[in-house]
Amino acid sequence: MNANIPPAEIGMLLKNVDTPALLIDLDAFEQNLDHMAQRLEGTGVRFRPHAKTHKCPTVALLQMARGAVGVCCQKVGEAEAMVYGGVRDVLVTNQIVGDSKIERLVSLAKQARIAVCADDPVHIEAYGKIAGVNNIELSVLVELNVGSNRCGVEPGEPVLKLARLIEETKGLRFGGLQAYQGGAQHLRTPEERAAAIQAAVDRVIDTTTHLTANGIACPVITGAGTGTYRIEASSTIYTELQAGSYIFMDVDYAKNLDTDGKPLKEFEHSLFIYSTIISKPTSDRAVLDAGHKAVPIDSGLPMVADMPDLEYAGASDEHGKLILKDPQRNIKIGDKLKLIPGHCDPTVNLFDWYVGIRNGRVESLWPITARGALR
Amino acid sequence: MNANIPPAEIGMLLKNVDTPALLIDLDAFEQNLDHMAQRLEGTGVRFRPHAKTHKCPTVALLQMARGAVGVCCQKVGEAEAMVYGGVRDVLVTNQIVGDSKIERLVSLAKQARIAVCADDPVHIEAYGKIAGVNNIELSVLVELNVGSNRCGVEPGEPVLKLARLIEETKGLRFGGLQAYQGGAQHLRTPEERAAAIQAAVDRVIDTTTHLTANGIACPVITGAGTGTYRIEASSTIYTELQAGSYIFMDVDYAKNLDTDGKPLKEFEHSLFIYSTIISKPTSDRAVLDAGHKAVPIDSGLPMVADMPDLEYAGASDEHGKLILKDPQRNIKIGDKLKLIPGHCDPTVNLFDWYVGIRNGRVESLWPITARGALR
Numbered sequence: 001m002n003a004n005i006p007p008a009e010i011g012m013l014l015k016n017v018d019t020p021a022l023l024i025d026l027d028a029f030e031q032n033l034d035h036m037a038q039r040l041e042g043t044g045v046r047f048r049p050h051a052k053t054h055k056c057p058t059v060a061l062l063q064m065a066r067g068a069v070g071v072c073c074q075k076v077g078e079a080e081a082m083v084y085g086g087v088r089d090v091l092v093t094n095q096i097v098g099d100s101k102i103e104r105l106v107s108l109a110k111q112a113r114i115a116v117c118a119d120d121p122v123h124i125e126a127y128g129k130i131a132g133v134n135n136i137e138l139s140v141l142v143e144l145n146v147g148s149n150r151c152g153v154e155p156g157e158p159v160l161k162l163a164r165l166i167e168e169t170k171g172l173r174f175g176g177l178q179a180y181q182g183g184a185q186h187l188r189t190p191e192e193r194a195a196a197i198q199a200a201v202d203r204v205i206d207t208t209t210h211l212t213a214n215g216i217a218c219p220v221i222t223g224a225g226t227g228t229y230r231i232e233a234s235s236t237i238y239t240e241l242q243a244g245s246y247i248f249m250d251v252d253y254a255k256n257l258d259t260d261g262k263p264l265k266e267f268e269h270s271l272f273i274y275s276t277i278i279s280k281p282t283s284d285r286a287v288l289d290a291g292h293k294a295v296p297i298d299s300g301l302p303m304v305a306d307m308p309d310l311e312y313a314g315a316s317d318e319h320g321k322l323i324l325k326d327p328q329r330n331i332k333i334g335d336k337l338k339l340i341p342g343h344c345d346p347t348v349n350l351f352d353w354y355v356g357i358r359n360g361r362v363e364s365l366w367p368i369t370a371r372g373a374l375r
Numbered sequence: 376m377n378a379n380i381p382p383a384e385i386g387m388l389l390k391n392v393d394t395p396a397l398l399i400d401l402d403a404f405e406q407n408l409d410h411m412a413q414r415l416e417g418t419g420v421r422f423r424p425h426a427k428t429h430k431c432p433t434v435a436l437l438q439m440a441r442g443a444v445g446v447c448c449q450k451v452g453e454a455e456a457m458v459y460g461g462v463r464d465v466l467v468t469n470q471i472v473g474d475s476k477i478e479r480l481v482s483l484a485k486q487a488r489i490a491v492c493a494d495d496p497v498h499i500e501a502y503g504k505i506a507g508v509n510n511i512e513l514s515v516l517v518e519l520n521v522g523s524n525r526c527g528v529e530p531g532e533p534v535l536k537l538a539r540l541i542e543e544t545k546g547l548r549f550g551g552l553q554a555y556q557g558g559a560q561h562l563r564t565p566e567e568r569a570a571a572i573q574a575a576v577d578r579v580i581d582t583t584t585h586l587t588a589n590g591i592a593c594p595v596i597t598g599a600g601t602g603t604y605r606i607e608a609s610s611t612i613y614t615e616l617q618a619g620s621y622i623f624m625d626v627d628y629a630k631n632l633d634t635d636g637k638p639l640k641e642f643e644h645s646l647f648i649y650s651t652i653i654s655k656p657t658s659d660r661a662v663l664d665a666g667h668k669a670v671p672i673d674s675g676l677p678m679v680a681d682m683p684d685l686e687y688a689g690a691s692d693e694h695g696k697l698i699l700k701d702p703q704r705n706i707k708i709g710d711k712l713k714l715i716p717g718h719c720d721p722t723v724n725l726f727d728w729y730v731g732i733r734n735g736r737v738e739s740l741w742p743i744t745a746r747g748a749l750r
Binding site for chain 1 (some may be wrong): 378393394395396419427449450451452455469470471472473475476485494495497498501518520524525527528545557564571576625651652653654655656660662663665667668669671672673690691692693694696698707709718720721724725726727748749750
């Protein structure tokens with residue numbers, strides 16, 4: 001109820017935005033969008049950014065205006081938000097289980113190009129049962145375990161068996177391989193990331209070789225995140241990239257290192273939690289109005305933007321505790337700060353609105369229509 | 376959008392509830408409600424449970440039907456949800472900063488009994504400015520630092536100064552002391568918890584003695600959580616208790632120990648995330664549809680209910696990885712499990728509906744109207 005009311009009005013000064021609020025620095029955000037588009041231009045690799053990061057069709061359409069072919073989603077509810085918001089090409093990078101969810105997915109496939117993943121005959125049978133009677137053809141990718149040991153089958157014969165089953169099932173066609181190496185994204189050195197993606201590429205090649213030898217073409221090899229996308233892009237194997245976090249960056253991704261051993265500064269922080277100092281009991285301690293419910297800590301604590309002498313030292317449900325390392329820092333109750341989230345994806349999921357900021361004013365209010373779309 | 380659609384219908388079998396969903400085991404929940412009411416009966420201590428746990432006026436009214444005098448809230452948006460839902464007595468256990476938030480609080484004070492906290496003259500001045508011109512009297516409690524070193528002033532003279540300032544300010548009256556020892560709630564042994572609360576009690580007594588000596592009465596001493604409430608209840612000092620998590624219990628609270636060194640089994644787990652197995656790539660690994668966005672890990676990983684041989688071993692944004700320790704466990708894609716959350720408060724904040732279950736069927740669907748009420 002409260003969450004549905006925007007924390008700002010268009011044209012308002014930033015300092016008047018109510019807190020906690022989720023801010024986008026529009027200049028930094030657009031620079032990230034443009035940088036990725038330039039990086040991928042001429043590579044021949046399609047870009048299908050992951051919408052689980054932003055959960056907002058407005059953002060998806062900005063990505064597509066810069067060349068993205070569509071988006072990835074994790075949940076049917078996210079795919080609905082994207083299709084209803086104007087996106088016409090969605091890959092659900094996940095196994096969808098349960099007839100009611102598959103019915104919703106097949107319904108979307110009547111309005112948009114929809115693909116989904118499988119790593120077991122059970123998925124294929126369930127998809128086919130519903131797609132087959134709805135007179136549509138659903139693209140089904142087989143998820144390959146490329147090293148994360150989460151979902152996905154092993155290379156070669158297990159993929160071939162599933163691909164054949166898909167091809168034999170009315171209403172389905174084999175769409176290719178879902179080959180995302182999530183575990184590689186936050187390996188800190190470029191060498192570690194390169195080795196992990198090389199191992200993934202080897203598994204993909206083993207598989208496509210086996211498929212080709214058995215007369216099955218593999219039109220799509222899709223994967224990659226913000227931490228490794230340049231490696232997959234130059235692999236000559238991957239045909240689609242799924243990186244999503246590049247638009248916002250977070251504290252965790254900013255710890256990835258470049259070849260010179262320094263933090264990789266390819267994208268800028270563009271996502272912030274705007275927060276107010278509500279208490280300042282001592283000269284070295286202040287308390288913010290943003291805790292676990294505004295800025296999740298699963299990938300580490302947030303950082304205070306622009307003020308390195310302020311340390312976000314701990315969170316409770318609704319409070320963030322700041323340590324003031326510089327006694328000269330004049331900070332007082334009512335002051336507002338920008339926090340850089342530790343992990344952008346679960347942070348976005350806590351808010352219903354993006355407040356877009358440019359030149360110190362609110363330029364846009366975008367509804368996060370897939371907030372809470374868990375199903 | 377998707378989140379606003381309930382995952383179930385009244386009367387449905389549990390196994391047909393869509394996932395992820397937030398379940399309440401109504402028998403266990405009511406047992407917790409009743410147990411707390413019995414514990415506090417005859418103690419003369421008022422009970423004002425914290426609504427930041429449940430964010431739902433329906434739950435608040437069930438607590439009040441069993442003797443609670445009202446609720447605590449952390450945010451103005453939570454207080455709005457409670458008052459609009461029929462609760463007529465709310466303590467905001469927090470400093471509220473910003474004129475627009477104080478305007479909303481004062482508006483609520485025209486419909487309900489509202490109290491709020493302060494730990495600085497800045498708060499008192501801001502409350503007075505708005506309450507004074509609205510012809511209401513807002514109760515303001517001074518927050519005392521009782522050992523958590525978060526918000527709050529030190530005992531004695533600093534409290535007296537603020538109490539006097541409140542009394543001198545038109546539209547405000549001194550309501551007493553906010554004396555919550557959050558840091559004590561998860562100390563694991565009863566001895567540690569008792570020592571921490573004794574230290575808090577000593578600080579309260581120092582303060583009330585000083586107030587009394589200076590002619591200021593202190594009508595309310597409020598604090599306590601689920602981990603320590605019995606200590607405050609028998610302190611003869613605290614007049615109100617704020618425990619909230621007792622209604623649900625979570626994995627973290629269940630680690631608190633009793634005097635016999637075994638986990639304190641006073642309340643039952645009544646809150647669960649219902650989740651579906653979406654992939655089972657190997658005999659010892661399965662993947663669930665509930666990750667960071669369904670079950671936050673700030674206080675540790677969730678546990679699988681009723682099946683101790685299944686370990687929730689890791690979360691990513693939308694996936695939970697299960698280790699199957701018993702090779703005989705016959706579990707398959709499509710099976711649904713109940714997870715006990717690591718920390719109930721931020722988990723509740725991710726859902727829009729409680730699905731109340733009794734005897735294997737959906738008995739109730741309660742909207743979580745303060746979900747996302749950060750402001």
